[in-house]
Amino acid sequence: MKDEIRKHMRKKREQLSESERKQASKQxxxxxxTLLKEDMLIASYRAFRAELEILPSAKGTWCYPRVLDETHMEMIVPDDFRRGRYGIEEPIGKSVDPKQIDIILVPLLAYDEKGYRIGYGKGYYDRYLKKCSALKIGVAYCFQKVADTWPHDLDVKLDLILTPAGITRV
Structure with a gap:
């Protein structure tokens, strides 16, 4: 079932025009x-496969994921970026302690009203989120909400969902 949802949501995102994606990202x-403060450490992601693009704010210090191996990633304050393992731009720079992150923005393919998400299926974010005490925010288009994501013990619940329509506490 999760694989069907992944496939459906990827297709739906890719059907959006570039203009629609840019407008949604601006929203x-x-x-x-409204959530950011000057002294925050914000973990984000680099948009991939028609994900919402997170436009870095002047507020806070921003860091991004770098894949370490088949199961783990780290967050890096970037000096530069290079193409990584999955074709996603990854940062080159200094690693940050997960416990120092104030907000982590999490990409997803689908989410439910309980705050669980369906990602790409490798578990990188769920393993990393377990190390964080950060506010965990899923970033999605409105159409990515589903009735159920069938979470299991390894899945980490998000605190908020951020869509072009607004912020929802879950």
Whole structure:
């Protein structure tokens, strides 16, 4: 079932025009700005496969994921970026302690009203989120909400969902 949802949501995202994606990303940026403060460490992601693009704010220090191996990632404050293992731009720079992160923005393919998500299926984010005490925010288009994600013991619940329509506590 999760694989079917992944396939359906990827297709739906890819059907959006570039203009629709840019407009949705701008809306998300406006909502996100209301949550940020100057002294925060914000973990984000680099948009991939028609994900909502997170436009870095002037507020806070930003860091991004770098894949370490088949199961783990770290967050890096970037000096630069390079193409990584899955074709996603990854940062080159200094690693940060997961416990120092204030907000982590999490990409997803689907989410439910309980705050669980369906990602790409490798578990990188769920393993990393277990190390964080950060506010965990899933970033999604409105159409990515589903009735159930069938979470299991390894899945980490999100605190908020951020969509172009607003911020929802879950």
């Amino acid at each position: 998300v940026a406006r909502w996100l700005e």
